[in-house]
Amino acid sequence: MGLPGSAGVPAAIAAQTLVIPYNDRAALEAVFAEHGDRIAAVIVEAAAANMGVVAPEPGFNRFIADTAHAHGALMILDEVLTGFRVHHAGFWALQVSTGEVYMPDIITFGKVIGGGMPLAALGGRADIMDLLAPAGPVYQAGTLSGNPLSVAAGLATLLRATPKIYARVDAAATRIADALDRALTEAGVVHAIPRAGNLFGVGFAAHAPRNYAEAQAQEAFRYPPFFHAMREQGVALPPSVFEAWFLTAAHDDAALSHIERALPAAAAAAASASRS
Numbered sequence: 001m002g003l004p005g006s007a008g009v010p011a012a013i014a015a016q017t018l019v020i021p022y023n024d025r026a027a028l029e030a031v032f033a034e035h036g037d038r039i040a041a042v043i044v045e046a047a048a049a050n051m052g053v054v055a056p057e058p059g060f061n062r063f064i065a066d067t068a069h070a071h072g073a074l075m076i077l078d079e080v081l082t083g084f085r086v087h088h089a090g091f092w093a094l095q096v097s098t099g100e101v102y103m104p105d106i107i108t109f110g111k112v113i114g115g116g117m118p119l120a121a122l123g124g125r126a127d128i129m130d131l132l133a134p135a136g137p138v139y140q141a142g143t144l145s146g147n148p149l150s151v152a153a154g155l156a157t158l159l160r161a162t163p164k165i166y167a168r169v170d171a172a173a174t175r176i177a178d179a180l181d182r183a184l185t186e187a188g189v190v191h192a193i194p195r196a197g198n199l200f201g202v203g204f205a206a207h208a209p210r211n212y213a214e215a216q217a218q219e220a221f222r223y224p225p226f227f228h229a230m231r232e233q234g235v236a237l238p239p240s241v242f243e244a245w246f247l248t249a250a251h252d253d254a255a256l257s258h259i260e261r262a263l264p265a266a267a268a269a270a271a272s273a274s275r276s
């Protein structure tokens, strides 16, 4: 609705954006039909992971790229959560490797690129990058820009992120996602385990949500008792059902077994949760 999502965002700034439902091609087409000459760019997560994990439906990201480009707009792909985590070249590369070929104009990175330290980055088409200072007129700088400690931590992490490490992260994610699925099934909890690469989450609904409205409609009240039951057993989960679970190569067999053992009691807590 183009409303400010947080206090302090002036309505005039929010009015510069148009928000449409995720995974909805008709909505994208309609917004371009109405405002095409005023739209500078479409910005979208490579796979949505801030409303729970909601993967783009096959072809959706390519459709965004094609539609934006047909109207002279840019596609900005936000890989802040997925970049360097699901693949060394991001969720985009996973899609390209399965035949969904498209080319965003700008890609944004964060999280893993700093190896856990504060760092963010963007990259893109050469003619766009040339607009940034000192080559071009767009000034961009800040306290943490190119922070040496963060860059060193990021470099150390990325240099160690070998195919073997990605295989371990993928296997750990699959193992825990499957265990989560089993525990909730055995406890009789209606659920779905949405996945996007090695990101996954839990949805308390019969089908994995496709968009924000569906994510909102789930039985989210089941998550707090689930979360606290896991925490009492020494497992720190994301604090909201609308966040992704991230496994790492540092989760060894002992840690993964610990998580697996904790799941049935948490699933039982979710099963007995009530709405109030």
Ligand SMILES: Cc1ncc(COP(=O)(O)O)c(C=O)c1O
Binding pocket: 045, 050, 078, 079, 080, 081, 110, 119, 120
């Ligand atoms: C998908 C996504 N994009 C962007 C951001 C914000 O990144 P930054 O703090 O570098 O602006 C976040 C923060 O968690 C995020 O999850």
